[in-house]
Amino acid sequence: MDDDSFDPRSWAKPQQGAAKPQQDTAPAAIPAAAQPAESPPPASESGSAASSLPEAWRDIGTAFAPKPDAATHSAAKPAVAATSKPTRTASGMSPLLPLLLSLALLIGGGLAAWMTRHEVKRPAAPQQAVAEAPAAPEVPPSPGEVERSLVLAGVSDIVGALTAAGVSPQEAQAAAKAAAQVLAKPGEIHATLSLMPQGKAFLLQGLKASYADGSGAVVTRDSAGAFSGAAVAAELTQQIKVLRGEIDSESFYTSAVSAGVIDTLIPEFINAFTYDFNLASEINPGDTFEVAWAQSVNAQGGAVGQPQLLFASLTTPQKSLALYRFVSPDGKVAWYDGNGASTQRGLMRTPVDGARITSKFGMRFHPVLHYTRLHAGVDFGVPVGTPVYAAAAGVVIGATPTGCGGNMVVIQHDNGWVTRYFHLSHYAEGLHEGQRVSQGYTVGLSGTTGSCTTGPHLHFELRIGGEPVDPLSVKTDDSERKKLDGTSIQAFMHQRDRVDVARAKQAM
């Protein structure tokens, strides 16, 4: 049941240098309406699931990263935490790097410049309005209307900003109330005030307030002096960015990050190849990959929301696969080849997201039982609480605790094969014998229950005719591969072409 799970040798070296894209990411502007509307995959929502993935990739890197060392071990851990942030920073960056960078700048005499830049970039303190455009409200240049632009931490700051600009408290309250009725979201607001000088004070003519995505409110003053707010829709366009890279001597993860791929996209890239590549054994240095993703941007070109992976390809001397992510009209997210054939097959090779293989199928010396015997399944190292999926459609024939294997689920599939899942921390609510489950149904959450385990992992078994078989190498029946048709294939082709145009434009 158990594993060699947490062997530091399975952690590849962290990224040392700065991330350097292999090519420019000239954006291709696409109307936002064309982008699929759906929620992000569970992996990116759950911190634990998402943070486990880089580990998986480092594990994959062990095939060609044989040198363990202490620095590798300690530096790998902060990298995991870093992946929960949507940054483009190389996650495996050494914690010493900022220090070294500072030192280098100091030597170059650039420290003063560096400090100045930081001063400029320091974010505005909350509750404080910061003038973006130079304005002199005390001495208006002309008796005409003046505009002031401000950045506010939130809706509640509007009143203070208006009174600070010279608007009477009563009018400030009324205008802020009108704005608040439309501005429902939290978040920073860019506000533009139209002010008419009136003696030493200012009469508010109106204000525009917008969030980063361009949505917001316009508040106007009617002839009777009352304020009313109207909503403004978001103005977003979608850009498709394309990056290509080569597998380095360490791991796919480090290769992707150094090519400039946003690290939060890597989990879904892995998922795309669940059915087709054994990523632990089938990729090697020099193999190539390509990634395309969509990013919504506002009118100023700033990124809004999370990037969404659209395309993933892997090329090795043995095989090459280019996959497109597509949301079918029924809302199902899946990956398809260029002809619209789904990647889904008879059996999921990896029934858990973010897995790294910590112990393979075959004879081995058992770490808990202390004798050599067949390891009848595959161990996937995942944090406790990671969803465990039915590897194929079938009927639950067991959902019971066992001594050695802890909480177990057994599924009999339609072709007679049986899969078993061990060490679960929880069963899915209501899961019971005789229950029909579809492929990908969450049967429980991973854990470390049972006496034959030394750490959190899923032990996954496949039995054919009662005999244990390696689920990673078994030949599956691909006749179930579905091809999109009707309006789905039309929509798919449209999206595929859009991605391919971006890929061609951003070719080397």
Ligand SMILES: [Zn+2]
């Ligand atoms: Zn095991």
